[in-house]
Amino acid sequence: MRIGMIGLGKMGGNMAERLRRGGHEVIGYDRDPSISDAGSLKELVERLDPPRAVWVMVPAGDPTRAVIEQLGELLSDGDIVVDGGNSHYKDDQRHAVELDAKGIGFVDVGVSGGVWGLEYGYALMAGGAPEHIGQLMPIFEVLKPAGEDGFVRAGGVGGGHFAKMVHNGIEYGMMQAFAEGWELLEASEAVTDIVGTFKSWRHGTVIRSWLLDLMVRALEEDPDLAELKGYAEDSGEGRWTVQAAVEHAVPLPAITAALYARFTSRQTDSPAMKMVAALRNQFGGHAVASSEGQTGKGADSPGADVPPPLP
Structure with missing residues (x-):
């Protein structure tokens, strides 16, 4: 042709x-x-x-x-x-x-x-x-x-792009699950060979996939991902998938959470987490970091102004 x-x-x-x-x-x-x-x-x-x-x-x-x-x-x-x-x-x-x-x-x-x-x-x-x-x-x-x-x-007409939209929504969820698993392995002292662990999952496991292959490739190039910034754009299809789910009353908790995680990645200092920290300080007396990185007074600190408990 x-x-x-x-x-x-x-x-x-x-x-x-x-x-x-x-x-x-x-x-x-x-x-x-x-x-x-x-x-x-x-x-x-x-x-x-x-x-x-x-x-x-x-x-x-x-x-x-x-x-x-x-x-x-x-x-x-x-x-x-x-x-x-x-x-x-x-x-x-x-x-x-x-x-x-x-x-x-x-x-x-x-x-x-x-x-x-x-x-x-x-x-x-x-x-x-x-x-x-x-x-x-x-x-x-x-x-x-x-x-x-x-x-x-x-x-x-429209069926092709609707299918691709859902495909990309699933991709969001899969990528987020791999990313969260990697972060947990990094945070633990129990596993010392993280790259090897992901490589071992490429054969015989139920989560083997091309995304896993690409993840291993990325870790082999930069094991700590030190060269990357924790920021991820959304290309549009993730949002459209969630919007379509609302229109059809279909629950998509994993895909929706993955989309929101990408929004979180764009915040260098999350306003919502500031409020979470403030609330924890108020009800639990937890030490709270200031915007300058210093730890402020918690409710248990000397001189803290602690309101009386509600009746």
């Missing part, structure tokens, strides 16, 4: 390269002219033969909306737009309606595999009409891992 790829960053660029290695012709467009095959979206569309397929790999939100709106003006009846970014599934449904009015198909694809996908393939979760999915199967067959499942038509 000949396909257009819009956005040639770490994901889009590698996907374009994997498609080329698989025998497809890719016309790429990027804002960076040094890596772009076409000088404009209009030129990209003109270089594709009808029925055209154009894959969009730009940041979710306004950038994706702007590109799809432009493609709606450039493409023709029978063409297909693929959104392979991390868009919200409700955006997919709006885009499908808008493009369908012009006879243009729309498919949303959740893509997982990161920078390793070029070598090992990408897990693909697609949403869209069966006939549109069918037209794109030669592309999906090359992008997914060879000889493995790796691809699913998760449902109609």
Whole structure:
């Protein structure tokens, strides 16, 4: 097939390269002219033969909306737009309606595999009409891992990104569990070979996984993680997963806690923990650290002003 790829960053660029290695012709467009095959979206569309397929790999939100709106003006009846970014599934449904009015198909694809996908393939979760999915199967067959499942038509439009959203929510919970386990091992004097412990879990255990492999890789490079700051962004899908859980009245305590843990990582001096410390000081007489790092008077300290107990 000949396909257009819009956005040639770490994901889009590698996907374009994997498609080329698989025998497809890719016309790429990027804002960076040094890596772009076409000088404009209009030129990209003109270089594709009808029925055209154009894959969009730009940041979710306004950038994706702007590109799809432009493609709606450039493409023709029978063409297909693929959104392979991390868009919200409700955006997919709006885009499908808008493009369908012009006879243009729309498919949303959740893509997982990161920078390793070029070598090992990408897990693909697609949403869209069966006939549109069918037209794109030669592309999906090359992008997914060879000889493995790796691809699913998760449902109609929006189904692909909804599945990827939940996937990323699960990822949040798994990463948080590994991180908490590592912190506990670090805090204990009972285990002296922490890296070796995680390595031993990679074989035969019920928690062996690619995330565990990556964790071992990180610890081998920096056993104490001394080069890193305890800060983690959330890419959006974690929030959307929790919001969807509220909409569907589905309890997600582990994923929700993992999302909140990422918010906590952004606070160098947590306001909530300041209040926890203040309350402990008030009811228990615990020593409390001041903002300058000094220990202030607790309720048991001489001269502390202790209110009388409630009746």
